[in-house]
Amino acid sequence: MDLSKLELPELLTLKSDLEQEIKRREHDAKDKARKQIVEIAKTYGLSVEDVLAKTGTTRKPVEAKYRHPDHPELTWTGRGRKPVWVQELLASGKTMEDLTI
Template sequence: MDISNLSLAELKLLQQQIPLEIKKRESQEKEKVLNELKLIAESRGFSLDQLVKGGEKGKTKVGRTVQVKYRHPDNADLAWTGRGRKPQWVQEWLNGGRKIEELAV
């Protein structure tokens, strides 16, 4: 497509239309592929949901609750497991010359 002969106004209009057309075409293509995948799955005796959910098994990680190691003595709502970055209240405690052992549960 030769766009060198288009006016500035025509180029700007084209510039606005292109992203919309790309989104529309991507959506159509996704739907087409999804329908093809559904047909393949059904031809083998499965639903697409069964295959997708079945593929996730073993990959999901069961999170376990980590015990609180540190708690503020004056405000029990302020707690920290000791993992990750120190919360601001812990940092303020330490900056005040106090020891982290004083917060241990």
């Protein structure tokens, strides 16, 4: 098809038809994939929820290693960027050992 020979209204109609066809095919592809997933789950005696459930062990939170000496609710694990309160205490002359829990 030589698009350069089409008039603007014909191109707009073609564009609209193309967008509708793409949506229809995407819908059909999703339906097909859902059916395949259900069939695979049934083959192994599983529900779809079982297949999609997260697996593995859950990670427990990392315990804090540092605590503000005057405000014990302020803690830090030592991972990531230093919190502002840690930076301020270090700038005032404290050491990381002073903040260790």
